[in-house]
Structure formats: structure tokens, C-alpha cells
Amino acid sequence: xxxxxxxxxxxxxxxxxxxxxxxxxxxxxxxxxxxxxxxxxxxxxxxxxxxxxxxxxxxxxxxxxxxxxxxxxxxxxxxxxxxxxxxxxxxxxxxxxxxxxxxxxxxxxxxxxxxxxxxxxxxxxxxxxxxxxxxxxxxxxxxxxxxxxxxxxxxxxxxxxxxxxxxxxxxxxxxxxxxxxxxxxxxxxxxxxxxxxxxxxxxxxxxxxxxxxxxxxxxxxxxxxxxxxxxxxxxxxxxxxxxxxxxxxxxxxxxxxxxxxxxxxxxxxxxxxxxxxxxxxxxxxxxxxxxxxxxxxxxxxxxxxxxxxxxxxxxxxxxxxxxxxxxxxxxxxxxxxxxxxxxxxxxxxxxxxxxxxxxxxxxxxxxxxxxxxxxxxxxxxxxxxxxxxxxxxxxxxxxxxxxxxxxxxxxxxxxxxxxxxxxxxxxxxxxxxxxxxxxxxxxxxxxxxxxxxxxxxxxxxxxxxxxxxxxxxxxxxxxxxxxxxxxxxxxxxxxxxxxxxxxxxxxxxxxxxxxxxxxxxxxxxxxxxxxxxxxxxxxxxxxxxxxxxxxxxxxxxxxxxxxxxxxxxxxxxxxxxxxxxxxxxxxxxxxxxxxxxxxxxxxxxxxxxxxxxxxxxxxxxxxxxxxxxxxxxxxxxxxxxxxxxxxxxxxxxxx
Numbered sequence: 001x002x003x004x005x006x007x008x009x010x011x012x013x014x015x016x017x018x019x020x021x022x023x024x025x026x027x028x029x030x031x032x033x034x035x036x037x038x039x040x041x042x043x044x045x046x047x048x049x050x051x052x053x054x055x056x057x058x059x060x061x062x063x064x065x066x067x068x069x070x071x072x073x074x075x076x077x078x079x080x081x082x083x084x085x086x087x088x089x090x091x092x093x094x095x096x097x098x099x100x101x102x103x104x105x106x107x108x109x110x111x112x113x114x115x116x117x118x119x120x121x122x123x124x125x126x127x128x129x130x131x132x133x134x135x136x137x138x139x140x141x142x143x144x145x146x147x148x149x150x151x152x153x154x155x156x157x158x159x160x161x162x163x164x165x166x167x168x169x170x171x172x173x174x175x176x177x178x179x180x181x182x183x184x185x186x187x188x189x190x191x192x193x194x195x196x197x198x199x200x201x202x203x204x205x206x207x208x209x210x211x212x213x214x215x216x217x218x219x220x221x222x223x224x225x226x227x228x229x230x231x232x233x234x235x236x237x238x239x240x241x242x243x244x245x246x247x248x249x250x251x252x253x254x255x256x257x258x259x260x261x262x263x264x265x266x267x268x269x270x271x272x273x274x275x276x277x278x279x280x281x282x283x284x285x286x287x288x289x290x291x292x293x294x295x296x297x298x299x300x301x302x303x304x305x306x307x308x309x310x311x312x313x314x315x316x317x318x319x320x321x322x323x324x325x326x327x328x329x330x331x332x333x334x335x336x337x338x339x340x341x342x343x344x345x346x347x348x349x350x351x352x353x354x355x356x357x358x359x360x361x362x363x364x365x366x367x368x369x370x371x372x373x374x375x376x377x378x379x380x381x382x383x384x385x386x387x388x389x390x391x392x393x394x395x396x397x398x399x400x401x402x403x404x405x406x407x408x409x410x411x412x413x414x415x416x417x418x419x420x421x422x423x424x425x426x427x428x429x430x431x432x433x434x435x436x437x438x439x440x441x442x443x444x445x446x447x448x449x450x451x452x453x454x455x456x457x458x459x460x461x462x463x464x465x466x467x468x469x470x471x472x473x474x475x476x477x478x479x480x481x482x483x484x485x486x487x488x489x490x491x492x493x494x495x496x497x498x499x500x501x502x503x504x505x506x507x508x509x510x511x512x513x514x515x516x517x518x519x520x521x522x523x524x525x526x527x528x529x530x531x532x533x534x535x536x537x538x539x540x541x542x543x544x545x546x547x548x549x550x551x552x553x554x555x556x557x558x559x560x561x562x563x564x565x566x567x568x569x570x571x572x573x574x575x576x577x578x579x580x581x582x583x584x585x586x587x588x589x590x591x592x593x594x595x596x597x598x599x600x601x602x603x604x605x606x607x608x609x610x611x612x613x614x615x616x617x618x619x620x621x622x623x624x625x626x627x628x629x630x631x632x633x634x635x636x637x638x639x640x641x642x643x644x645x646x647x648x649x650x651x652x653x654x655x
Contacts, residue, residue: 023120026106029113031056031074043122045092056118059089061096077103077116086123098127151248154234157241159184159202171227171250173220184246187217189224205231205244214255217248226255260428290538292329293633297544299323300636326633347385347485349508352416352438353377359392359414363399370409371402381416384438384505386485391440394478398442398501401475405446405499413443419504432488436507443500449493457491478503530647531555531574535565535581535593536609545580552640562588569600576604578647583610583629591627605646609634 023040025033032055036048044051044059051058057070064070064087077083082104089099100121108114151168153161160183164176172179172187185198192198192215205211210232217227230247303319306312356375364373395414402412419437426432449457458479478501482489486506493499532554536542542558549556557576559565562585568574579597583590594606608629630642 021121023118025118027056027074027103027116027118029078029115031070031116034115040120043091043097043120044089050092059120061088061090064088073101073103074116077105078113081105086127089120097122097124099123149249151246153179153246155184155202155231155244155246157243159198159244162243168248171219171225171248172217178220187248189216189218192216201229201231202244205233206241209233214251225250226252263428288329289632290541292326294540294544295326296323296633297548297636299326301548347387350384350386350388350391352381352384352440355388355391356414356416356440359395362392363395363412366396367399367403367412371406372409372411373399374411374413376413376415378416378418380418382418382436382438382507385508386505387481390481390485394481394503395442397475397478402442402444402446402499405444405448410445412445413441415441415443417441418507421504429488429490432504436509437487437504438507440503440505441500442503443498445498448495448497448499449491450495454491454493458489475501529555529575530577531557532578532580532643533557533559533565533568533576535559535562535579535585535590537561537582537585548636548639549580552643554643561585562590562593565593566596566600569597576601578643579604579606580643581606581608583608594627605649607642607646 581590
């Protein structure tokens with residue numbers, strides 16, 4: 001300071017002393033304190049009289065003094081003219097603070113060192129903030145590194161990988177050394193790369209602030225996984241794009257679960273549609289069977305009478321043709337009943353291996369020599385319970401379809417296998433319950449079916465054959481029979497690869513009781529003025545049945561409904577040997593009438609007639625215990641024999 005201007009020196013000293021945020025003081029060439037401002041007193045805690053003359057190393061930590069840091073600091077300032085550093089310093093009370101330190105060499109006009117100017121500032125708050133930030137960043141890095149279910153990594157502005165966490169390594173199979181520096185498009189499929197999807201993803205993220213999608217991605221081993229992807233842009237403080245943050249999660253399991261759910265929903269909708277069609281078909285079959293019974297019965301009567309007329313050959317031929325047409329109509333309604341699960345089944349224990357071996361011969365006769373049939377048995381195949389006649393009919397239907405799919409010949413394979421339907425299978429096939437099944441498989445080497453044909457194959461009247469070459473009820477009958485038997489049925493087929501139909505039947509877990517022997521039928525006509533109470537709501541059918549029973553020498557009491565029949569049964573003076581009743585009637589159904597009749601007249605024989613069961617006398621695919629049933633349309637001969645059979649059983653058997 002100019003000695004000729006002492007007032008300036010005073011003003012300068014006052015200025016230095018007024019600075020309270022900086023410790024500003026001088027050291028002699030050896031490092032001893034020569035001056036001390038208010039900021040130094042505030043920062044370090046020493047008064048002027050305490051510190052002037054003390055060595056400045058007093059402010060350093062013991063470790064720094066042991067490392068000769070104060071000496072090196074002065075030496076650097078002496079040789080280079082300046083020393084700057086940050087580090088821990090010590091106050092008078094022993095507490096530490098983080099200091100920013102600058103030491104400048106002071107030289108005279110001749111260039112000789114006369115001391116040092118030292119400026120110190122307390123940056124503890126900034127240091128703590130930085131330490132907190134570093135700790136936060138460290139914890140964030142640890143968090144990102146610890147995440148293994150998500151691939152979290154950064155890309156530069158060109159899409160090259162800059163960071164790589166354990167989740168990325170686990171999901172994609174690449175180590176950090178293998179991934180960092182490479183372009184992220186390596187995870188995309190060939191199709192997506194060719195379509196420019198990686199570049200569009202970055203462009204969208206940069207322009208819209210976010211890119212989010214799902215799609216197939218590729219692991220290091222070449223396998224694919226379904227990924228949920230989010231890409232966010234990373235901007236610098238100046239607003240410039242620095243890169244991208246990318247998060248990827250493997251949601252293959254969720255995707256598969258959603259696909260399985262959609263499949264199950266589609267199957268459920270198809271099942272509900274089939275159920276609705278089945279209810280409609282069952283109702284039609286019921287009414288149609290009543291009509292057919294009248295038609296068939298009258299044709300039978302006319303045929304018997306025609307045989308007694310001279311020169312009635314042409315008439316008999318016409319009646320025979322009419323009978324064949326009516327029987328074909330009856331067969332169609334029978335198939336409708338099978339589809340709608342309204343037929344009465346007579347299930348019995350079946351050994352699948354033995355049954356399939358026995359089926360080869362009669363199927364071979366049906367299919368001809370151009371089709372080779374093979375039955376493949378299996379060890380330990382479980383016993384099932386099903387109606388053998390209906391199972392045989394189902395095999396015939398499947399075999400005929402197979403033959404038609406092999407116009408130039410081929411091979412038909414019958415096979416049985418034990419199957420356990422677990423929860424996963426049931427989730428994909430909601431109409432199925434968990435448990436043990438036997439799958440009876442019918443496989444052909446034919447032309448196969450397209451996916452849309454498979455989806456409709458079980459629908460009644462659906463057929464791919466030419467007009468007049470199929471009713472479209474064969475597979476419908478199979479479907480209804482298997483469903484009514486407590487199982488389910490699936491078709492597996494591809495065009496040009498043949499077809500496999502699998503019928504799944506529940507395993508029989510109990511021993512079957514032996515069937516009760518049936519007494520031999522002596523005659524179909526009545527004995528000793530036996531009386532039949534006939535209950536039928538259809539007036540035409542009621543008239544026909546009444547006439548038929550009278551022809552068989554029975555006394556007949558007719559009732560149009562269950563209430564009228566009960567009035568007859570209450571009259572103890574009226575003899576009733578047999579109650580012949582329809583099952584499906586308005587108001588009280590035939591089954592309930594039968595129960596009340598047996599309560600009023602213990603030991604009374606009851607024979608039910610039905611166009612379809614509607615579960616009144618059939619439950620879980622079998623007749624209720626003790627129920628006698630004929631399925632409409634029933635021929636005169638069959639009905640007469642069934643009535644006679646029941647009435648001829650010993651009285652004690654009916655009581």
C-alpha cells in the first residue's frame with residue numbers, strides 16, 4: 001500500500017476487516033500469522049491476540065499435519081505463486097469445517113518473498129449438500145443395481161448403451177461388458193429392425209417426451225420374450241438432449257396368461273352358444289318326437305292291416321317307404337337329443353383297451369378295405385363309465401368322418417391314454433373340472449381341417465360336405481354324448497396334417513353293482529283286465545296311445561295332465577296296474593306325478609315316456625335309480641314289450 005497515502009491503507013484495512021464470510025489474513029514466509037480479520041475470527045474462533053504469531057498449521061487436522069500438507073501448501077505457493085485446495089480444517093473448539101483455501105505469494109518490488117495472503121471460506125454446507133447428493137446418487141445406483149425384475153439402463157443420444165443394471169443382465173442375458181457401447185437395437189427382432197422401430201422409438205421419446213409400447217424382444221441366446229418398454233428423454237441443465245432412460249420388463253407370463261384368458265373366454269362363449277343351441281334343439285326334438293310317434297305308430301298299424309288285404313303289394317311298399325322316412329327322421333331327432341344332452345344314457349363300466357380292440361372289426365366293415373384301422377392299447381388304462389352303445393355310435397361317427405377325409409384311403413388309429421386335468425388345463429378349458437380322465441383318441445391321416453372349420457365342427461347341421469352327403473349331426477352327437485357323460489371333447493387338426501378327436505371320460509373310481517336280471521317276457525298283451533293309467537298332454541298322441549293299448553287288450557284310463565291323473569289315483573275303488581306317463585308336461589311334470597302315485601299306491605308300476613329328459617329323470621348322464629323309461633318315438637312293439645316286462649315282474653319286486 002502506498003505509504004504516501006496512509007488514509008487508503010486505513011480504508012483498505014477497514015474493508016478487509018468488514019468481510020465476515022471470508023477469513024483473510026497474512027502469513028510470514030515461514031507460515032506464522034501476521035494479520036487477522038473479523039471473518040477469520042468468526043470462521044476459526046480465535047481472537048487476534050490468540051492467533052497472531054501462531055503457525056497457520058494450527059488450523060489443519062492432525063492427519064494433514066502428519067502428511068506435511070501445510071508445508072507443501074506454502075512450498076507450492078512459493079514456487080508457483082498460488083496454492084488452491086479444499087479440505088477439512090479445525091476451529092478453536094476442535095470442530096471441523098470444509099474449507100476452500102487459496103494461498104498467494106506476496107513479493108516486494110524486487111521479487112523477494114515477504115509472505116503469503118491466505119483466504120479461507122467455509123463450504124461445509126455445500127460439501128454436506130454434495131455429500132448428500134453423492135450419497136443419494138449412490139443409493140439410487142444401488143437401487144437400480146438391486147432391481148432384477150426390470151432392465152434399467154441409459155442410452156446416449158444415438159441409442160448406444162451407457163449403463164447396465166443386473167435386471168438388464170438377467171432379462172437380456174448380456175453382461176455389462178457385452179452390452180455397454182453397443183446400440184440398443186440389438187434387442188429388437190429382425191422384423192422390427194428392418195421396419196426402423198428402434199429409431200422411431202427414440203424419435204418419439206425425444207419429440208413427445210415419452211415412448212411406451214409392448215412387443216417381442218430378443219435375448220442373447222436368441223430366445224424371444226414379450227416386453228413392456230418405456231423410453232424417457234434425459235435433458236441437461238441447458239435443456240439439451242443428453243440421452244435416454246430405458247426401462248424394460250419381461251411380461252411374457254402375463255401375456256401368456258392374457259392369451260390363455262382370451263382363449264378360455266372364447267371357449268366359454270362357444271360353450272354357451274352350444275348350450276343355447278342345445279336347448280333349442282332339445283325343445284324341437286321333444287315336439288317332433290311326439291309327432292313322429294303318432295306317424296310311426298299309425299304306419300305300423302296300417303302295415304299290419306295292409307298285410308291282410310289281397311293284392312296290397314304296392315300299398316305295403318309305400319308304407320315301407322314311409323316307415324323308412326319316419327325312422328330317418330327319428331334318427332335325426334335322436335342325434336339332436338344327443339347333442340342337447342337330453343338323451344337317457346345307460347352307462348356301464350368299460351375297459352377302454354378291450355372296447356377299442358373290439359371296435360376294430362365293426363369299424364372295418366363300415367369303412368371298407370381302403371382304410372387301415374389300428375387300435376393302440378396302453379398299460380394301466382383306467383376304467384371309465386359310459387353308455388357302450390352311445391360310445392360305439394360316437395366311434396362310428398368319427399370313423400365315417402375320417403373315411404370321408406381320406407378319399408384315397410389312409411390310416412385310422414384308435415388309442416386310449418390316462419390324463420390328469422390340472423388347474424392349468426382347467427383354466428384353459430373352463431368347461432372342464434380337475435381330475436383323472438381317460439382320453440379315447442381317434443386319429444386319421446386325412447386332409448385335415450382349417451381353424452375356422454374346427455371352431456364350428458360341433459355345431460349341429462354344420463358340414464363341409466356336399467348337399468345330400470351329410471346331416472352335420474355326427475360330431476354334434478359325439479359332443480353331446482361326451483358332455484352328458486361328464487367329459488369333454490377336443491379336435492386337433494391342420495390342413496394337410498390329418499385330424500385327432502379326443503374324447504375325455506372321467507375315471508371310474510368305484511365298483512359297479514351288478515345289473516339286476518330281467519324276467520323273461522311272456523307276452524305283450526294284457527292279462528286279466530289289467531288297467532293302464534295313461535297321462536299325456538298332447539291330445540293326438542294321447543288318442544293314438546289309448547287306441548294302441550286297447551288293441552293290446554288293456555283297459556285304459558286317460559288323463560290330460562298330472563292333476564287329472566291324481567284324481568284317478570285317489571279313488572281306491574279303481575284298479576290301476578301301471579302308470580304310463582309323459583315326463584315333460586305343463587304344471588306338474590311326470591316325475592313328480594310318479595312320486596305321488598307311488599305314495600298313494602305303494603308298489604304301483606310306473607313307466608315314463610319322454611321326447612327328451614330335461615333332467616327330470618336323468619341326472620349326471622344316468623337314469624334315476626328305479627326309473628323305467630322309454631324314449632320317444634317308441635314303436636308299438638317296443639312299448640308293448642316294456643309294459644309287459646314291467647307288469648310281469650314279481651309283485652314283491654315292485655313293492
